[in-house]
Amino acid sequence: MLIQQIELFLIEQPLKIPFKTSYGTYEKRESIIVKILEVDGLSGYGEVVAFSEPWYTEETIHSALHVLQDFLIPKLLNKQFNHPSEIASQFNQFKGNQMAKAGLEGAYWDLYSKQHSITLAQALGGNKAEIPVGVVISIDEPGKMLKQIGDYLAEGYERFKIKVSRENDYEIVSTIRNSYPTIPLMIDANSDYSIEDIQKLKKLDKFDLLMIEQPFGERQFIEHAILQKEISTPVCLDESICSIEDVQIALELEACKIITVKPGRVGGLTNSIEIHRYCVDKNIPIWVGGMIETGISRIQNVALASLPGFTIPGDISASSRHWEHDIIYPEVALLNGKVKVPEGPGLGVEVDEERVRSLSKKIYRFT
Template identity: 55%
Template sequence: MKITSVELNVIEMPLKDPFLTHLGAVKVREGIIIKITNSEGVTGFGEGVAFSTPWYTEETIKTSLHMLTDFLIPLLKNNPIDHPAQASQLFSSIRRNHMAKAALETALWDLYAKIHAQSLSKILGGTRTVTAAGVVVATDSTTKALRQIDQYLKEGYQRIKVKISPKLDYTFLAEIRRSHPDLPIMADANSAYTLQDIERIKALDDFNLLMIEQPLAYDDIIEHALLQKEIKTPICLDESINSYDDARKAIEFGSCKVINIKVGRVGGLYEAKRIHDYCFEKGIPVWCGGMIEFGISRAHNIALASLPGFSIPGDISSSNRFWEEDIITPEVIVQNGSIAVPTGPGIGFEINQKRLREVIQWKETFVF
């Protein structure tokens, strides 16, 4: 691939509305934008999706920068590769730090697809021309939730996910079901419960949910298997699935009936595709999760969600869901409940250079 430079940019943008969970509120989003250039001047882009604080995983923007600058970029510089899939093996000497790895690896995939003048979707084996769009409602108010749901339905979203916790679950979902008896709804608990709450979780079977996402501990597989035997609602695992092996074990133990695949959480597109392929073989539905991303990561998600096993609408919303102006052009748009899968080279979007310059907080270039 003859890489000549890797450019790191830390950017920051305020969300249009706060994103609330029981773990905290996200009002301003930092991110890492990576630009890789080869000897022919072709560029590939990736995005680091760690948060500013370690509320979702142990990674943060600062730890990702440390891993990128001190380990991952030097590894890539000293060990040239021919295909982005080789990056996964190259980076395996570094434990975890999946979001840092994914930031660099996804840029390599974009570059590789552009070098071969093919869409990233096609390079990955995608079969869909559009991907169904879902959206997240993250608020602590039933009134606000219902207002948001009504707006998202007008915009065509096919599935609604709501954030729940022991302080905001049964009555909250009952009000939503009363207003929308047939709406496809899933609930995301972000590890808010324990097995001591089993009766409380069982009660949520009343609402015919598509699934309940990560009800128990963020690193658990065993107790989720016990819970799944006791409830009718399918369990979806998110934070517990950090690798292909995690997915395999969860399915073998019966810990879940659905898996959420997030590119950043599992270390990149190569591992995400491996998980997809295994789940597809085993008949386990998967969907693409979101991380309050900017447009570059969103574009990678669209390409991933074009694979045949992504049968459930993912958290891939329009750019204007979070941002007044995104860093890609054209911006991602939901039309009739779906997002078109780009057919142009690479991720299929251009960088909005003016907007990117406006939001850059820090920048460094590494010459190979």
Template identity: 50%
Template sequence: MRLTAINFYVIHMPLVTPFSTHLETVKNRESIIIEIIDQDGRKGYGEVVAFSSPWYTEETVKTCYHMLTDFFIPFLMKKEIREAKDIYPLLSNFKGNPMAKAGLEMAFWDLQAKQMNISLSKLLGGTASTIPAGVVVGAKSIEETLEQIEQHLLNGYQRVKIKISPENDLKLVSAIRKVYPHLSLMADANSAYTLRDMDRLKALDEYGLLMIEQPLDANDIIHHATLQKELQTPICLDESIVTFQDAKHAIQLGSCQVINIKIGRVGGVWTAKQIHDLCLEKNLEVWCGGMLEFGVSRAHNIALASLPGFTIPGDISSSNRYWTEDITLPEVKVEKGSISVPSGTGIGFEINENRLKQVTVATERFSFS
């Protein structure tokens, strides 16, 4: 995979609707789009999905930019890269920073699929031609949440995820169930609870939730195992699963019944696929989580979610759910509750060059000799 250049586009765009959790309200989204170019002029694209502030994980757009420009790219420029799955082990000597690594690795997967003249889905072993679409609601009030749910159901989404904390959980879930008793509903806690909240979490069992995502600390799998033994509702781990070993240990301990796989959180496509394969082998359900992405990362998520273990609708929404105009063409659309998996080469989407130029606030280029 001989490259001639790597280009960075730091982009900034307002969300159509602010996204709120108990940790942060996101009104504007910043990211880094990575473009790699091979000797034949083919281009592969990746996206850094870290946020501007460290509310979800410790990484930010600025820390990712620093790691990529000062360490990862200069290091890789000296190495021979045969295929995309080489990137993760090559960068393993650098501690942490999975979102920075993933953004770069994504671009290599897109490029490899284009070089092989196949779709990224096919390269990964995907089998689905369409994937079920879910959506996450991050609103500040019960009224606003119900309004958003109604609109999303009209748009065909098959599953809704809400954000909960001890301040709103029972009131919010109860209000939703009164209006939508049979809705496929899951709740994401983003580590808002401790084991002292055991009774409060057990009280949610009566509402028939699909799962409770990451109720306890982001670094924990031990207490989650204790909690899962007491709950009827499946626990889904998100922030706790950063590596393949994390997933393996969580399964061994019985810390969860579901794992949310995010390419950025686990350091890239290759690790995401390995975690998927492990869960498929162990009969553990998986689904593809979202990070308020732009079109490049959304396209990678679609390819990943086409693998056979992804049976739960993921957080892969239509582009217009977040953006007045995305940076990829065609924009992702949910039709009758599903999203089509592209059959074209690579990620199957083109870059909207005019839109990318409009939202780019900084660029950088690395040329290979």
């Protein structure tokens, strides 16, 4: 396929409910929607899922725009490729900037799947017709978090991740466990703990949590290894995992027992598949994480989670979890606690480009 044109849409939309973590609160969400057109007029869509602030990673929406315009897009425009993995190879010479890379590569996966009249899930190697999903509850008063869990249970969600901080973890977890002693429950403090908190984290073992996600800093593999030896609750690494090399380091050091895979964080779907294969070979449980995305990335995550090695329900909630109106139709919806894998070619949904344009703060076009 010869790439003839690339468009970037810098959009912003309000969240239905403010999303609070240990490092900040989001009331609105910026995103970059990527559209790739090939010479015969076929188009593919991707999304850059960086945040506006360098909280989660050092990459931001505006640093991603710079890298896309000045480095990544020139590597693709008016050039021909046969498979999305070639896109990932084109980007290897540039360090970091995984979310910018993933946005372009994801759009090409959509384009490639459409050209071959197969679903994105089939192109990735998926074999499931539907996937179980989990939901994330942001930090709030314990009573309000309890109500959200009750509402999400009624909707059929099968796994619950609660955001906590080192100041409120025990109070929140004990309150939830008193009301819901058996639901699949995990916590995520987004690196809010330090090695000095090991005794504090040990106290959470009694709550039978599925996992503690990313308790320490992203490069603190050794500290995570020390913690995992001290607690029975599995440690799951998120921000620490930006490449297959990070997975290898984490597993060699026994720094965790579970890995979460986010295509945006690891540089795209090609790298996600490589991590999936490695973890399956090592018998390490993996699941697909979320980034408060639009439906474009959400459907990509659904397709990725259809691969056989993803055995834990991922952060792939319905579109209505965050948005009054998503930018795809049909929107991502739950049916009996599951999300169906789209059956149409590519993403298998339509992108509402009129809405994308109406939400755009700026549009960039490259030919």
